[in-house]
Amino acid sequence: MIISLHLIIYTAVLLVLALVAPLFSPFFRKVKExxxxxxEGGKPADCPPVSIVLTDHDSSYHLSKVLPVLLGQDYPxxxxxxxxxxxxxxxxxxxxxxxxxxxxxxxxxxxDTSRYLSRKKLGLTLxxxxxxxxxVLVTDVHxxxxxxxxxxxxARHCSAEKNMVxxxxxxxxxxxxxFRYEQLRTMLYHLRMAQRGMAFSTNQxxxxxxxxxxxxxxxxxxNLEFARAEFEFLVNKFARAGSCALAIEPEARMIAMKPSxxxxxMKQLFAIDAFHSLRRSVVFRLLFHLDLNVMHLYNLMxxxxxxxxxxxxxxxxxxxxxxxxxxxxxxxxxxxxIIYRPVLRYxxxxxxxxxxxxxxxxxxxxxxxxxxxxxSDKNDFITHKL
Numbered sequence: 001m002i003i004s005l006h007l008i009i010y011t012a013v014l015l016v017l018a019l020v021a022p023l024f025s026p027f028f029r030k031v032k033e034x035x036x037x038x039x040e041g042g043k044p045a046d047c048p049p050v051s052i053v054l055t056d057h058d059s060s061y062h063l064s065k066v067l068p069v070l071l072g073q074d075y076p077x078x079x080x081x082x083x084x085x086x087x088x089x090x091x092x093x094x095x096x097x098x099x100x101x102x103x104x105x106x107x108x109x110x111x112d113t114s115r116y117l118s119r120k121k122l123g124l125t126l127x128x129x130x131x132x133x134x135x136v137l138v139t140d141v142h143x144x145x146x147x148x149x150x151x152x153x154x155a156r157h158c159s160a161e162k163n164m165v166x167x168x169x170x171x172x173x174x175x176x177x178x179f180r181y182e183q184l185r186t187m188l189y190h191l192r193m194a195q196r197g198m199a200f201s202t203n204q205x206x207x208x209x210x211x212x213x214x215x216x217x218x219x220x221x222x223n224l225e226f227a228r229a230e231f232e233f234l235v236n237k238f239a240r241a242g243s244c245a246l247a248i249e250p251e252a253r254m255i256a257m258k259p260s261x262x263x264x265x266m267k268q269l270f271a272i273d274a275f276h277s278l279r280r281s282v283v284f285r286l287l288f289h290l291d292l293n294v295m296h297l298y299n300l301m302x303x304x305x306x307x308x309x310x311x312x313x314x315x316x317x318x319x320x321x322x323x324x325x326x327x328x329x330x331x332x333x334x335x336x337x338i339i340y341r342p343v344l345r346y347x348x349x350x351x352x353x354x355x356x357x358x359x360x361x362x363x364x365x366x367x368x369x370x371x372x373x374x375x376s377d378k379n380d381f382i383t384h385k386l
Contacts, residue, residue, distance in 0.1 A: 007317060011324045014305060017298045018332035024294040025336075026188035026287075027343045027355075031195055033249050034157065047155040049078040051131030051211070054139050055123030056083060060091035062141040062257060067095065069144050071102050073151040082130050083107040084123040106130060118227050118383050121220045128214055137208045138234065143169040143254040153252035154208060157245035163213060164244045166194055166235065167206030169254040170347060177350045179264060181358045182365075183256075184349045189284055190235075195246055199239035200280050201232045203271065206254050208247075209238050225382050228267075229274035236278045265372070272373050273381040292363055299360070302329055 022028065052070055056063045063083070070081045085092045087109040096107045108130055110123055128136055135158055137151070145151070157165045168187070171180045186203045193200045223233045235244075259267070275281065302325055309322040333356060340352040349355070 004317065007313075007321055010305065011321065011328070014298075014301050014325065015328050015331075017294075017301060018328045019335065021294050021298040021332060022336040022339050024291045025339065026185055026192065026291065027340045029188070029192050031188060031191040031246070031248065034195075034246050047075060047077040047152055048135050048158050049080075049133040050075075050135045050137055050151060050155050050158075050208075051080045051082055051133045052137045052139065052151070053082045053084075053124060053127035053131060054141055055120055055127065056085045056089065056092045056141050057119065057123075058086070058089060058092075059141045060089070060095050063092050064095045065257075066141050066144050067099055067105075069148075071099060071104050072148055073145070074148040075151045075155070077155070078133070079104060079151060080132050081105050082127045084110060084127045084130075086110050086119070087112050118220075118224060118230070120228060121224065121230050124230060125219050128211055128219065131211050134211050135208060136211050136214070137165075137167075137206070138231070139169070139207075139254065140205045142259070143205050143256045146253045146255050147251050149251045150254065153249060154206070154247045157247045157252075158208070159245075162243050162245045163210055163240050164199065164235070164238060165208035165247050166191070166199065166202060166244060167204065167208065167247045167252055167254065168347075169205045169256045170349075171256050171258070173348075175256075175258050177354050178358060178361075178365075179259070180349050181355055182362075184344075184347055185362075188343075189287060191246060191248065193283060194235075194239070194244045198241040198280065199235050199244040200284050201275075201278055202235045203232075205231055205256070206247075207231055207234050209234065213238055223274070223277060226270075226274050226277070227381055227383050228270040232271065232274055232278065236280070265369075268369055269373050269376060270381060272369065273378070295359065296363065298332070 054066070054070075063085075067081070067083070073079065081104050083096060083105070085096070085107065093109075096105070099105050108126060110119060110126065124138060127138075135155070137154060147153075154165060154167050171183055183203060190200060190202050190204075217237065220230070220233060222237065223229075226233070305321055305325040309318040309325065312318075313321060336356050336359075337352045340355050344350060344352055344355055350358075
Protein backbone atom coordinates (compact mmCIF):
# COMPACT_ATOMS: atom_id res chain seq x y z
CA MET A 1 0.00 0.00 0.00
CA ILE A 2 2.91 2.38 0.81
CA ILE A 3 4.54 1.70 -2.56
CA SER A 4 1.23 2.22 -4.37
CA LEU A 5 0.71 5.54 -2.56
CA HIS A 6 4.20 6.65 -3.53
CA LEU A 7 3.45 5.69 -7.13
CA ILE A 8 0.26 7.75 -7.12
CA ILE A 9 2.04 10.81 -5.71
CA TYR A 10 4.96 10.47 -8.13
CA THR A 11 2.64 10.02 -11.10
CA ALA A 12 0.57 13.05 -10.06
CA VAL A 13 3.70 15.21 -9.74
CA LEU A 14 4.95 13.94 -13.10
CA LEU A 15 1.62 14.79 -14.74
CA VAL A 16 1.57 18.32 -13.30
CA LEU A 17 5.16 18.92 -14.41
CA ALA A 18 4.39 17.49 -17.86
CA LEU A 19 1.52 19.96 -18.28
CA VAL A 20 3.51 22.91 -16.95
CA ALA A 21 6.83 22.29 -18.73
CA PRO A 22 5.64 23.25 -22.26
CA LEU A 23 4.56 26.63 -20.88
CA PHE A 24 8.17 27.43 -20.03
CA SER A 25 9.15 28.09 -23.61
CA PRO A 26 9.67 31.11 -25.88
CA PHE A 27 7.09 29.57 -28.21
CA PHE A 28 4.41 29.99 -25.53
CA ARG A 29 5.11 33.67 -24.80
CA LYS A 30 3.19 35.46 -27.49
CA VAL A 31 4.74 38.26 -29.52
CA LYS A 32 1.96 40.19 -31.21
CA GLU A 33 2.02 42.23 -34.39
CA UNK A 34 2.00 45.93 -33.64
CA UNK A 35 -0.65 48.02 -35.38
CA UNK A 36 0.71 51.23 -36.89
CA UNK A 37 -0.76 54.42 -35.48
CA UNK A 38 -3.11 56.21 -37.90
CA UNK A 39 -3.24 59.94 -38.36
CA GLU A 40 -6.22 62.11 -37.43
CA GLY A 41 -8.05 61.16 -40.63
CA GLY A 42 -7.92 57.48 -39.75
CA LYS A 43 -5.44 56.67 -42.53
CA PRO A 44 -2.03 55.03 -42.04
CA ALA A 45 0.65 57.52 -41.09
CA ASP A 46 2.87 58.75 -43.91
CA CYS A 47 6.21 57.02 -44.23
CA PRO A 48 9.16 59.26 -43.24
CA PRO A 49 12.24 59.63 -45.43
CA VAL A 50 14.67 56.79 -44.72
CA SER A 51 18.33 56.02 -45.40
CA ILE A 52 19.27 52.34 -45.75
CA VAL A 53 22.88 51.64 -44.75
CA LEU A 54 24.84 48.46 -45.42
CA THR A 55 28.47 47.49 -45.74
CA ASP A 56 30.12 45.01 -48.06
CA HIS A 57 33.40 43.16 -47.57
CA ASP A 58 34.38 40.93 -50.50
CA SER A 59 30.74 39.93 -51.01
CA SER A 60 30.05 41.22 -54.50
CA TYR A 61 27.83 38.22 -55.29
CA HIS A 62 25.55 38.94 -52.33
CA LEU A 63 25.57 42.66 -53.10
CA SER A 64 24.46 41.95 -56.67
CA LYS A 65 21.43 40.07 -55.30
CA VAL A 66 20.47 42.55 -52.58
CA LEU A 67 21.06 45.93 -54.23
CA PRO A 68 18.43 45.70 -57.03
CA VAL A 69 15.76 44.73 -54.49
CA LEU A 70 16.67 47.60 -52.18
CA LEU A 71 16.67 50.13 -55.00
CA GLY A 72 13.39 48.75 -56.36
CA GLN A 73 11.36 49.34 -53.21
CA ASP A 74 7.85 50.72 -53.72
CA TYR A 75 8.07 53.46 -51.12
CA PRO A 76 5.74 56.45 -50.90
CA UNK A 77 8.38 58.66 -49.27
CA UNK A 78 11.96 59.56 -50.09
CA UNK A 79 14.64 56.94 -49.47
CA UNK A 80 18.34 56.51 -49.99
CA UNK A 81 20.56 53.40 -50.14
CA UNK A 82 24.06 53.98 -48.76
CA UNK A 83 26.62 51.25 -49.46
CA UNK A 84 30.12 51.24 -47.95
CA UNK A 85 32.75 49.00 -49.55
CA UNK A 86 36.49 48.41 -49.23
CA UNK A 87 38.56 50.61 -51.51
CA UNK A 88 40.31 47.55 -52.91
CA UNK A 89 37.08 45.65 -53.67
CA UNK A 90 36.82 46.22 -57.43
CA UNK A 91 34.16 43.52 -57.91
CA UNK A 92 31.72 45.24 -55.54
CA UNK A 93 32.54 48.58 -57.12
CA UNK A 94 31.59 47.14 -60.52
CA UNK A 95 28.22 46.05 -59.09
CA UNK A 96 27.63 49.56 -57.75
CA UNK A 97 28.57 51.17 -61.05
CA UNK A 98 25.90 49.09 -62.81
CA UNK A 99 23.32 50.94 -60.69
CA UNK A 100 25.18 54.25 -60.60
CA UNK A 101 22.45 56.10 -62.48
CA UNK A 102 19.84 55.27 -59.83
CA UNK A 103 19.07 58.46 -57.87
CA UNK A 104 18.49 56.48 -54.66
CA UNK A 105 22.03 55.06 -54.57
CA UNK A 106 25.04 56.54 -52.83
CA UNK A 107 28.25 54.66 -52.11
CA UNK A 108 31.54 55.41 -50.46
CA UNK A 109 34.72 53.51 -49.59
CA UNK A 110 36.61 52.58 -46.46
CA UNK A 111 40.17 53.88 -46.25
CA ASP A 112 42.81 51.18 -46.52
CA THR A 113 44.82 52.72 -43.70
CA SER A 114 42.24 52.14 -40.95
CA ARG A 115 43.63 49.71 -38.38
CA TYR A 116 42.70 48.47 -34.94
CA LEU A 117 39.05 49.16 -35.69
CA SER A 118 36.20 46.90 -36.66
CA ARG A 119 35.87 47.53 -40.40
CA LYS A 120 32.23 46.54 -40.19
CA LYS A 121 31.49 49.11 -37.50
CA LEU A 122 33.64 51.72 -39.21
CA GLY A 123 31.75 51.09 -42.44
CA LEU A 124 28.38 51.46 -40.72
CA THR A 125 29.57 54.68 -39.03
CA LEU A 126 30.65 56.14 -42.37
CA UNK A 127 27.32 55.06 -43.84
CA UNK A 128 25.41 56.71 -40.99
CA UNK A 129 27.37 59.92 -41.53
CA UNK A 130 26.55 59.85 -45.25
CA UNK A 131 22.84 59.25 -44.57
CA UNK A 132 20.63 62.18 -45.59
CA UNK A 133 17.74 61.33 -43.29
CA UNK A 134 17.32 60.97 -39.55
CA UNK A 135 15.70 57.52 -39.72
CA VAL A 136 18.39 55.03 -40.76
CA LEU A 137 17.73 51.35 -41.47
CA VAL A 138 20.89 49.29 -40.90
CA THR A 139 21.13 45.92 -42.63
CA ASP A 140 23.72 43.77 -44.44
CA VAL A 141 24.33 42.17 -47.82
CA HIS A 142 23.38 38.69 -46.60
CA UNK A 143 19.67 39.50 -46.27
CA UNK A 144 17.21 40.29 -49.07
CA UNK A 145 13.84 42.05 -48.58
CA UNK A 146 10.94 39.65 -49.01
CA UNK A 147 8.92 42.09 -51.11
CA UNK A 148 8.97 45.52 -52.73
CA UNK A 149 6.86 46.76 -49.81
CA UNK A 150 9.48 45.83 -47.22
CA UNK A 151 10.73 49.36 -46.57
CA UNK A 152 7.21 50.78 -46.37
CA UNK A 153 6.21 48.06 -43.88
CA UNK A 154 9.25 48.82 -41.73
CA ALA A 155 8.87 52.59 -41.87
CA ARG A 156 5.17 52.57 -40.94
CA HIS A 157 6.28 51.72 -37.41
CA CYS A 158 8.25 54.96 -37.12
CA SER A 159 6.70 57.60 -34.92
CA ALA A 160 7.67 60.45 -32.64
CA GLU A 161 7.32 58.11 -29.63
CA LYS A 162 9.71 55.48 -31.01
CA ASN A 163 13.46 55.65 -31.39
CA MET A 164 14.00 52.15 -32.81
CA VAL A 165 12.27 49.61 -35.04
CA UNK A 166 13.37 45.97 -35.03
CA UNK A 167 12.81 43.90 -38.16
CA UNK A 168 13.28 40.24 -38.99
CA UNK A 169 15.79 38.50 -41.23
CA UNK A 170 14.73 34.85 -41.31
CA UNK A 171 16.33 31.88 -43.04
CA UNK A 172 14.55 30.26 -45.97
CA UNK A 173 13.65 26.61 -46.46
CA UNK A 174 16.99 25.81 -48.12
CA UNK A 175 18.74 26.35 -44.77
CA UNK A 176 19.10 23.43 -42.37
CA UNK A 177 16.27 22.83 -39.91
CA UNK A 178 18.51 23.36 -36.91
CA PHE A 179 19.76 26.76 -38.11
CA ARG A 180 16.18 27.94 -38.69
CA TYR A 181 14.96 26.57 -35.37
CA GLU A 182 17.84 27.98 -33.34
CA GLN A 183 17.56 31.40 -34.98
CA LEU A 184 13.82 31.57 -34.29
CA ARG A 185 14.09 30.30 -30.73
CA THR A 186 16.68 32.93 -29.79
CA MET A 187 14.80 35.62 -31.71
CA LEU A 188 11.61 35.02 -29.70
CA TYR A 189 13.41 35.84 -26.46
CA HIS A 190 14.65 39.12 -27.93
CA LEU A 191 11.27 40.09 -29.38
CA ARG A 192 9.42 39.43 -26.16
CA MET A 193 11.85 41.54 -24.14
CA ALA A 194 11.53 44.38 -26.66
CA GLN A 195 7.73 44.25 -26.64
CA ARG A 196 7.34 43.88 -22.88
CA GLY A 197 9.76 46.62 -21.82
CA MET A 198 13.21 47.47 -23.12
CA ALA A 199 14.96 45.69 -25.98
CA PHE A 200 18.05 43.79 -24.89
CA SER A 201 19.68 42.63 -28.11
CA THR A 202 18.92 40.97 -31.45
CA ASN A 203 20.13 38.11 -33.61
CA GLN A 204 18.63 39.71 -36.72
CA UNK A 205 20.20 42.06 -39.29
CA UNK A 206 17.45 44.66 -39.64
CA UNK A 207 17.54 47.56 -37.19
CA UNK A 208 16.07 51.02 -37.67
CA UNK A 209 17.26 53.89 -35.48
CA UNK A 210 17.76 57.65 -35.49
CA UNK A 211 20.95 59.16 -36.89
CA UNK A 212 20.83 62.06 -34.44
CA UNK A 213 20.85 59.73 -31.43
CA UNK A 214 23.58 57.55 -32.93
CA UNK A 215 26.06 60.43 -33.13
CA UNK A 216 24.84 62.15 -29.97
CA UNK A 217 25.94 59.05 -28.05
CA UNK A 218 29.15 58.53 -30.07
CA UNK A 219 27.97 55.61 -32.18
CA UNK A 220 29.76 52.36 -31.43
CA UNK A 221 31.97 53.90 -28.77
CA UNK A 222 32.13 51.54 -25.80
CA ASN A 223 32.28 48.36 -27.90
CA LEU A 224 34.81 49.20 -30.60
CA GLU A 225 37.15 46.48 -29.35
CA PHE A 226 34.69 43.83 -30.56
CA ALA A 227 35.25 42.89 -34.18
CA ARG A 228 31.56 42.04 -34.85
CA ALA A 229 28.20 41.83 -33.05
CA GLU A 230 27.32 45.25 -34.47
CA PHE A 231 23.55 44.68 -34.49
CA GLU A 232 23.60 43.36 -30.92
CA PHE A 233 25.40 46.46 -29.68
CA LEU A 234 23.19 48.85 -31.66
CA VAL A 235 20.08 47.50 -29.96
CA ASN A 236 21.66 47.18 -26.53
CA LYS A 237 23.06 50.71 -26.53
CA PHE A 238 20.33 52.74 -28.23
CA ALA A 239 17.08 51.02 -27.21
CA ARG A 240 14.87 52.98 -24.81
CA ALA A 241 12.23 51.69 -22.43
CA GLY A 242 8.90 51.44 -24.24
CA SER A 243 10.31 53.10 -27.38
CA CYS A 244 11.10 50.07 -29.53
CA ALA A 245 8.62 49.01 -32.23
CA LEU A 246 8.50 45.53 -33.78
CA ALA A 247 8.01 45.08 -37.51
CA ILE A 248 7.32 41.34 -37.62
CA GLU A 249 4.52 41.19 -40.22
CA PRO A 250 5.38 39.12 -43.35
CA GLU A 251 5.96 42.10 -45.68
CA ALA A 252 8.42 43.69 -43.24
CA ARG A 253 10.68 40.64 -43.19
CA MET A 254 13.95 39.96 -44.91
CA ILE A 255 15.16 36.57 -46.14
CA ALA A 256 18.62 35.70 -44.85
CA MET A 257 20.83 33.94 -47.37
CA LYS A 258 22.08 30.46 -46.59
CA PRO A 259 25.19 30.66 -44.41
CA SER A 260 28.11 28.29 -44.56
CA UNK A 261 28.68 26.15 -41.47
CA UNK A 262 31.76 28.24 -40.68
CA UNK A 263 29.90 31.54 -40.99
CA UNK A 264 27.07 30.26 -38.78
CA UNK A 265 29.51 28.99 -36.17
CA MET A 266 31.53 32.23 -36.13
CA LYS A 267 28.37 34.29 -35.75
CA GLN A 268 27.44 32.26 -32.66
CA LEU A 269 30.94 32.60 -31.23
CA PHE A 270 30.97 36.36 -31.79
CA ALA A 271 27.60 36.57 -30.04
CA ILE A 272 28.92 34.62 -27.03
CA ASP A 273 31.97 36.87 -26.80
CA ALA A 274 29.88 40.03 -26.92
CA PHE A 275 27.10 38.78 -24.62
CA HIS A 276 29.03 39.36 -21.41
CA SER A 277 29.46 43.05 -22.30
CA LEU A 278 25.78 43.70 -23.04
CA ARG A 279 23.70 45.53 -20.47
CA ARG A 280 20.39 44.15 -19.15
CA SER A 281 21.33 40.51 -19.71
CA VAL A 282 19.84 39.25 -16.40
CA VAL A 283 16.27 38.79 -17.65
CA PHE A 284 17.45 37.07 -20.83
CA ARG A 285 19.61 34.65 -18.84
CA LEU A 286 16.81 34.00 -16.35
CA LEU A 287 14.20 33.15 -18.97
CA PHE A 288 16.57 31.05 -21.07
CA HIS A 289 17.86 28.93 -18.19
CA LEU A 290 14.46 28.66 -16.50
CA ASP A 291 12.95 27.22 -19.68
CA LEU A 292 15.74 24.70 -20.10
CA ASN A 293 15.82 23.65 -16.45
CA VAL A 294 12.07 23.03 -16.25
CA MET A 295 12.24 20.91 -19.40
CA HIS A 296 15.26 18.98 -18.09
CA LEU A 297 13.59 18.41 -14.73
CA TYR A 298 10.61 16.82 -16.45
CA ASN A 299 12.90 14.69 -18.63
CA LEU A 300 14.87 13.50 -15.60
CA MET A 301 11.71 12.61 -13.68
CA UNK A 302 10.38 10.68 -16.69
CA UNK A 303 13.69 8.83 -17.09
CA UNK A 304 13.73 8.06 -13.36
CA UNK A 305 10.18 6.67 -13.57
CA UNK A 306 11.16 4.38 -16.45
CA UNK A 307 14.30 3.13 -14.65
CA UNK A 308 12.47 2.52 -11.38
CA UNK A 309 9.64 0.74 -13.19
CA UNK A 310 12.05 -1.48 -15.10
CA UNK A 311 14.51 -2.42 -12.37
CA UNK A 312 13.19 -1.69 -8.86
CA UNK A 313 9.45 -2.39 -8.64
CA UNK A 314 7.34 -5.54 -8.64
CA UNK A 315 5.96 -6.47 -12.03
CA UNK A 316 2.47 -5.00 -11.61
CA UNK A 317 3.60 -1.72 -10.07
CA UNK A 318 6.36 -1.44 -12.67
CA UNK A 319 3.91 -1.88 -15.55
CA UNK A 320 1.55 0.73 -14.08
CA UNK A 321 4.33 3.29 -13.58
CA UNK A 322 5.85 2.62 -17.01
CA UNK A 323 2.49 2.96 -18.75
CA UNK A 324 1.69 6.13 -16.80
CA UNK A 325 5.04 7.70 -17.75
CA UNK A 326 4.50 6.90 -21.44
CA UNK A 327 0.95 8.30 -21.48
CA UNK A 328 2.05 11.46 -19.65
CA UNK A 329 4.99 11.88 -22.07
CA UNK A 330 2.57 11.69 -25.00
CA UNK A 331 0.23 14.23 -23.37
CA UNK A 332 3.11 16.64 -22.76
CA UNK A 333 4.33 16.45 -26.34
CA UNK A 334 0.83 16.88 -27.74
CA UNK A 335 0.52 20.03 -25.65
CA UNK A 336 3.93 21.20 -26.88
CA UNK A 337 2.86 20.52 -30.48
CA ILE A 338 -0.30 22.61 -30.03
CA ILE A 339 1.72 25.50 -28.57
CA TYR A 340 4.51 25.39 -31.16
CA ARG A 341 2.40 24.95 -34.29
CA PRO A 342 0.94 28.49 -34.76
CA VAL A 343 4.27 30.18 -33.99
CA LEU A 344 6.28 27.98 -36.35
CA ARG A 345 3.70 28.46 -39.09
CA TYR A 346 3.63 32.23 -38.65
CA UNK A 347 7.40 32.50 -39.09
CA UNK A 348 7.56 29.74 -41.75
CA UNK A 349 10.02 27.74 -39.70
CA UNK A 350 10.32 23.95 -39.21
CA UNK A 351 7.41 21.63 -38.47
CA UNK A 352 6.45 21.25 -34.77
CA UNK A 353 7.66 17.62 -34.53
CA UNK A 354 11.14 18.63 -35.72
CA UNK A 355 11.17 21.57 -33.29
CA UNK A 356 10.20 19.31 -30.38
CA UNK A 357 12.99 16.90 -31.27
CA UNK A 358 15.49 19.76 -31.53
CA UNK A 359 14.41 21.01 -28.10
CA UNK A 360 16.21 18.09 -26.51
CA UNK A 361 19.51 19.07 -28.20
CA UNK A 362 19.63 22.72 -27.15
CA UNK A 363 21.71 22.20 -24.01
CA UNK A 364 24.13 19.80 -25.70
CA UNK A 365 24.67 22.13 -28.65
CA UNK A 366 25.17 25.10 -26.34
CA UNK A 367 27.73 23.11 -24.37
CA UNK A 368 29.61 22.23 -27.57
CA UNK A 369 29.56 25.88 -28.63
CA UNK A 370 30.85 26.98 -25.22
CA UNK A 371 33.69 24.47 -25.43
CA UNK A 372 34.62 25.76 -28.88
CA UNK A 373 34.62 29.30 -27.55
CA UNK A 374 36.75 28.30 -24.56
CA UNK A 375 39.40 26.80 -26.83
CA SER A 376 39.23 29.50 -29.52
CA ASP A 377 41.78 32.26 -30.04
CA LYS A 378 40.21 35.28 -28.33
CA ASN A 379 42.17 37.60 -30.62
CA ASP A 380 39.77 36.54 -33.37
CA PHE A 381 36.99 38.47 -31.60
CA ILE A 382 38.75 41.76 -30.96
CA THR A 383 40.25 44.50 -33.12
CA HIS A 384 43.05 45.58 -30.77
CA LYS A 385 45.45 42.69 -31.30
CA LEU A 386 48.19 42.20 -28.72
